[in-house]
Amino acid sequence: MxxxxxxxxxxxxxxxxxxxxxxxxxxxxxxxxxxxxxxxxxxxxxHQGLFVQDTALETDSEKELKIPLYIMQGYMSILQEAFEQIPSMRPTHILLQCGVGSFASSLAAFIQNKFRDEVEMPILIGVEPAEADCFFRSAQTGELELVTGEMNSIMAGLCCGVPSTLAYPILRYYVRRVTILIRRKYLDYYNGWTMPWRPKYTGIFAIHC
Ligand SMILES: Cc1ncc(COP(=O)(O)O)c(C=O)c1O
Incomplete structure (x- = not known):
């Protein structure tokens, strides 16, 4: 191939x-x-090829949505294997890195299912670079927000500005906080922003890097 x-x-x-x-x-x-x-x-x-990537777009046909969905299902095997190896694992917080969100949303869905009958659900926190903060912005406005242009961050695989439409609703429902990894020089700009997503829990939680 x-x-x-x-x-x-x-x-x-x-x-x-x-x-x-x-x-x-x-x-x-x-x-x-x-x-x-x-x-x-x-x-x-x-080239009559098979297009493989994990951003689902609103314009995608049902057939086109299958590939992002398969990738999301595949990501779940990470936690499946982790819990097989450490069955007693009971994390209190889980940080999920977001690019287009497929990785984070599949793991979030897995965790919700895994702990659905337990009193304490792990707190899920989405993490993304400040330069590609599409989920952070979406959390602020309550709408799906895009980031365009150059996303100059060393977190290469996370520099995505278009959230997957399959991932966004899952993250919106399950993730309590979206954290941006922010450079110190930009901190003032972000301080003071608030988020309507689950207001009881959300907050700005910036890590200097
Ligand atoms: C380990 C890891 N985490 C997160 C991501 C970002 O995934 P997504 O773009 O689905 O949010 C990737 C992307 O390849 C990855 O390999």
């Missing part, structure tokens, strides 16, 4: 090289992650 991967501007060359060594053809584009998703989709259509 031939695999073509599109990676966003700012991708470390070594990261791309590692993927090439696995046999894929890799292009680093001069655009952000979300634009790469669109380029990849068009490329797949042109």
């Amino acid at each position: 031939k695999v073509k991967i599109f990676m966003p501007v700012g991708t470390e060359l070594e990261r791309a090289e590692r993927i090439r060594r696995l046999g894929a053809d890799v292009d680093i584009l001069d655009v952000n992650y979300d634009a790469c998703v669109i380029v990849a989709k068009l490329y797949a259509v042109d």
Whole structure:
């Protein structure tokens, strides 16, 4: 099988090289992650390929939604295996890193199901880079918010500005807090923002980095 991967501007060359060594053809584009998703989709259509990525969009057909859904189901195996290895594990807080949100939402759904009959549900906290804070912004406005342009953060795989429409409702329902990993120089800008999501629990919880 031939695999073509599109990676966003700012991708470390070594990261791309590692993927090439696995046999894929890799292009680093001069655009952000979300634009790469669109380029990849068009490329797949042109080359009769299978388009594999985990952002579900509002415009996706039922068939197109299947791939993000399969990826989300696959992510759940992380916690399945973790609980098989440590069955007594009872985390009080779980930090879930968000790019487009598929990873975080699948793990959030797994946790809700796993602990549904228990008195204490672990507190789920979404985490994302301040430069790509689409879930943080969505938590503030209560609407699905996009971030566009350059997302210049070292948290490469999390620099996504378009939330997955499959992930967003799950995160909105289950995640109590969205935390942004914020650089000290931007802290003043964010301080004082409040969030309508579950107001009893939410708050701004910034980590300097
Ligand atoms: C370990 C890990 N966490 C989080 C993410 C971000 O996932 P998503 O874009 O589904 O939010 C990725 C993406 O590849 C990942 O590999």
